[in-house]
Amino acid sequence: MAASAALAVPGSAGAPVAGVTVTECEKGPEARDRLVEFRGAMRQVPRSETMAMRFGLQERLGDRDFKKVRAPGLSVWRKSRSGVKRFVHRQEVLALAEGAEYRARVRFRWYDADGNVVKRAVRRSASCRQGGDLPNLVTESIGAGPVAGPSGVQQYRVRVINHGSAAAPGAEVSLAVDGAAVDTVTVGSLEPGEARQVSVDGPACRDSARAAVDPADTVTESSESDNVLSSRCPLGP
Numbered sequence: 001m002a003a004s005a006a007l008a009v010p011g012s013a014g015a016p017v018a019g020v021t022v023t024e025c026e027k028g029p030e031a032r033d034r035l036v037e038f039r040g041a042m043r044q045v046p047r048s049e050t051m052a053m054r055f056g057l058q059e060r061l062g063d064r065d066f067k068k069v070r071a072p073g074l075s076v077w078r079k080s081r082s083g084v085k086r087f088v089h090r091q092e093v094l095a096l097a098e099g100a101e102y103r104a105r106v107r108f109r110w111y112d113a114d115g116n117v118v119k120r121a122v123r124r125s126a127s128c129r130q131g132g133d134l135p136n137l138v139t140e141s142i143g144a145g146p147v148a149g150p151s152g153v154q155q156y157r158v159r160v161i162n163h164g165s166a167a168a169p170g171a172e173v174s175l176a177v178d179g180a181a182v183d184t185v186t187v188g189s190l191e192p193g194e195a196r197q198v199s200v201d202g203p204a205c206r207d208s209a210r211a212a213v214d215p216a217d218t219v220t221e222s223s224e225s226d227n228v229l230s231s232r233c234p235l236g237p
Contacts, residue, residue: 001069001070001071001072001093001094001095001096001097016043017042017043017045017121018040018041018042018043018053018106018108018121018123019040019041019042019123020038020039020040020041020104020106020123020124020125021038021039021125021126022036022037022038022039022103022104022125022126022127022128023037023038023039023090024036024037024092025037025128025129027130027131031095031096031098032094032095034094034095034096034097034098034130035092035093035094035095035096036092036093036096036102036128037090037091037092037093038055038090038091038092038093038104038106038125039088039089039090039091040053040055040088040089040090040091040104040106040108040123041086041087041088041089042086042087042108042110042121043085043086043087044084044085044086044110045110045118045119046118047112047118048110048111048112048118048119049082049083049111049112049113050079050080050081050082050083050084050110050111051079051080051084051087051108051109051110051111052077052078052079052080052108052109052111053077053078053087053089053106053107053108053109054075054076054077054078054106054107055074055075055076055078055089055091055104055105055106056068056074056075056104056105056106056107057069057070057071057074057093057102057103057104057105058102058103058104058105058124059097059100059101059102060100060101060102060127061097061099061100061101061134061220061221062099062134062136062220062221062222062223062224063222063223063224063225064224066101066103068105071093073091074091074093077109091104096128096130097130097132098130098131098132099130099131099132099133099134099166099220099222100130100132101127101128101129101130102127102128102130103124103125103126103127103128104124104125105122105123105124105125106122106123106124106125107120107121107122108120108121108122108123132166133164133165133166133192134164134165134166134220134221134222135162135164135165135166135167135168135190135192135219135220135221135222136162136163136164136221136222136223136226137160137161137162137163137164137168137171137190137213137214137219137221137227138160138161138162138163138213138226138227139158139159139160139173139211139212139213139226139227139228139229140159140160140161140195140229141158141159141229141231142156142157142158142159142175142209142211142229142231142235143156143157143159143235143236143237144156144157144205144209144233144234144235144236144237145157145237147201152203152204153201153202153203153204154201154202154203154204154205155199155200155201156175156177156182156199156200156201156202156209156211156235157197157198157199157237158173158175158197158198158199158200158211159195159196159197160173160187160190160195160196160197160198160213161190161193161194161195161196162190162191162192162193162194162195163193163226164192164221164222165192165222166192167189167190167191167192168189168190168219168221169189169219170186170187170188170189171186171187171188171190171213171214171218171219172184172185172186172187172213172214172215172216173185173186173187173198173200173211173212173213173215174211174212174215175200175202175209175210175211176209176210176211177202177203177205177208177209177210178203178205178206178207178208178209179207179208180203182200182202182203183200183201183202184215185198185199185200186198187213205233205234205235206233207232207233208230208231208232208233209230209231209233209235210228210229210230210231211228211229212227212228212229213227213228214227215227
């Protein structure tokens with residue numbers, strides 16, 4: 001992910017004290033085609049002599065929360081010339097991830113003639129949504145039945161399906177019985193709409209069993225809310 005920037009100081013009356021907008025949001029099949037440009041703008045306040053702003057980038061994948069991400073050229077204070085009335089900074093970020101959503105978080109500062117901060121502000125932009133398909137792994141069911149061998153051992157069968165619109169790479173499924181971890185096994189890759197059942201031997205279930213697909217959160221999905229399933233015992237086949 002790369003970033004570039006250009007500075008300008010135009011005049012504009014009646015503008016808010018500070019703000020940030022999305023001026024360009026380009027999508028495409030290749031990383032070089034996907035970019036976003038933000039425009040931060042601020043104007044003088046009483047006792048201010050110079051102004052500065054610093055851009056940060058936030059990314060959201062699927063239904064996760066926005067998180068700060070790094071890109072070249074960001075997290076640098078851009079400062080105005082002394083005495084200007086309006087200060088504008090345009091920040092472009094390149095090579096965005098497919099299927100992700102981006103926004104800017106901008107910190108603004110105003111300084112007096114001695115370099116002291118006289119005002120601070122923080123603003124967030126609207127989002128730039130990138131196109132692209134994502135998988136969605138879902139734990140559909142947990143079943144159990146006795147196995148030949150030591151008394152009290154059961155075989156647990158966990159069914160996982162990919163409800164997303166893209167293939168999911170080799171994910172794992174973890175199983176816990178009555179609150180105790182039993183094992184983690186590999187599901188393998190799943191195409192959109194494909195389902196697979198995995199088996200795990202474990203102790204007899206007294207209270208509940210809990211299965212989670214992608215427990216280490218290594219697969220980027222359109223939704224993370226349906227990865228875990230808990231079922232009360234006794235479990236059906």
